[in-house]
Amino acid sequence: MTTVETADKEIFARRESEARSYCRNFDTVFTSAEGSTMTDADGRTYIDFLAGCSSLNYGHNDPDMKAALLDHIAGNGIAHGLDMYTDSKAAFLKAFEELVLWPRGMDHKVMMTGPTGTNAVEAAIKLARKVTGRKNVISFTNGFHGMTLGSLALTGNHGKRAGAGGVSLNDVTRMPFEGALGDDVDTLQIIESMLANSSSGIEPPAAFILELVQGEGGLNAASPEWVQGIARLAEAHGALLIVDDIQAGLGRTGSFFSFDNFGIVPDMVTMAKSLSGFGLPFAALLIKPEHDIWKPAEHNGTFRGNTHAFVTARIALEKFWADDRFRHQIALKSQVLEERLLGIAARIPGATIKGRGMMRGVDVGSGELAGEICAEAFRNGLIIETSGAEDEVVKVLAPLTTPMEQFKEGLDILESAVDTILPLKVAAE
Numbered sequence: 001m002t003t004v005e006t007a008d009k010e011i012f013a014r015r016e017s018e019a020r021s022y023c024r025n026f027d028t029v030f031t032s033a034e035g036s037t038m039t040d041a042d043g044r045t046y047i048d049f050l051a052g053c054s055s056l057n058y059g060h061n062d063p064d065m066k067a068a069l070l071d072h073i074a075g076n077g078i079a080h081g082l083d084m085y086t087d088s089k090a091a092f093l094k095a096f097e098e099l100v101l102w103p104r105g106m107d108h109k110v111m112m113t114g115p116t117g118t119n120a121v122e123a124a125i126k127l128a129r130k131v132t133g134r135k136n137v138i139s140f141t142n143g144f145h146g147m148t149l150g151s152l153a154l155t156g157n158h159g160k161r162a163g164a165g166g167v168s169l170n171d172v173t174r175m176p177f178e179g180a181l182g183d184d185v186d187t188l189q190i191i192e193s194m195l196a197n198s199s200s201g202i203e204p205p206a207a208f209i210l211e212l213v214q215g216e217g218g219l220n221a222a223s224p225e226w227v228q229g230i231a232r233l234a235e236a237h238g239a240l241l242i243v244d245d246i247q248a249g250l251g252r253t254g255s256f257f258s259f260d261n262f263g264i265v266p267d268m269v270t271m272a273k274s275l276s277g278f279g280l281p282f283a284a285l286l287i288k289p290e291h292d293i294w295k296p297a298e299h300n301g302t303f304r305g306n307t308h309a310f311v312t313a314r315i316a317l318e319k320f321w322a323d324d325r326f327r328h329q330i331a332l333k334s335q336v337l338e339e340r341l342l343g344i345a346a347r348i349p350g351a352t353i354k355g356r357g358m359m360r361g362v363d364v365g366s367g368e369l370a371g372e373i374c375a376e377a378f379r380n381g382l383i384i385e386t387s388g389a390e391d392e393v394v395k396v397l398a399p400l401t402t403p404m405e406q407f408k409e410g411l412d413i414l415e416s417a418v419d420t421i422l423p424l425k426v427a428a429e
């Protein structure tokens, strides 16, 4: 068996593509993980406030999901079945129907897309265009929807768009998200006027796609009124409403969907990241039945529906979403998080807190400062990343299951990182 010593890190520089990213900030070789703790090859432990960028909302190696998966494998359960009918797919769909759809009065069909979030987004915009016969899709400033060309066209981030090599990223109109033009500017009114103006040059949209909290774009959180306004506009203009819940869903903002209690029912919802519950690749698109006009195999793919993920995803639903206990725990941690981040923001001139639920951070005003705070936190055993157009937001994405004591310990490390870095920055200025 090949073993990896810490000293062997050069293999990555020598052999892995320059496209690698997170490992550059967290420059150690990880070997195991449990709950909210990751351990490296030197036996050093880290508190994980990144959670696979919200793919590990239930922590690493949840014992119940692991046991179910090990049983499935030991019993020669299907590992890969294209999109054939399997017992594990049936069990997942039943649990999803009973625990997620029916309690919300939703009757959406579940489309298994390729296993990454971007594939669910591609499927959503393809279907919206097919349903409406229109090409244009409205997305929002600072929105992030993935890296394949269709999703990238919707994505605002200039660095990510640059990776497309100059091909057209077309058939998208970008509108200002809530607050994007300053607190006093009503972006909803601007969007409404633009769409009402037959000489605005904007083609009638097939869809609006939005994140209710912009995960990569700086944790901008939309208000229920604004989201309802977008839903009204979509309806008025014959466009579909797509909520991209890939990062904000699965409890991250406090409830199963980020739009729970927002008074909207999206035509489509993209899901990925924590859907498997275990960090396994798995994505899906929820579609109102009347829009499910796909012909068989029209959005095909070899890995649609990860059978191992069906097993863990079902356990995740049954364990965490069968009653209100988990939601209540998230609410308690969200409150602690808000208080602590307000305290941190108060130490930094001009800093503000962003986001909602357990998807929160501090806008410290510059990417450089945010990066230095995260690097100092990592030196002290906390894995934490930035978000925002200039990476100016220190973003807390702890697993939602993090025990309260460990959660506070992680926040202590973050707070001391700020206390260490700030005076150095002030002295250097």
Ligand SMILES: Cc1ncc(COP(=O)(O)O)c(C=O)c1O
Binding pocket: 053, 115, 116, 117, 118, 119, 121, 144, 145, 146, 147, 211, 215, 216, 244, 245, 246, 247, 248, 272, 273
């Ligand atoms: C809101 C949102 N949509 C889409 C994606 C793309 O998902 P994936 O990286 O699995 O393709 C992401 C990833 O960060 C995301 O945050």
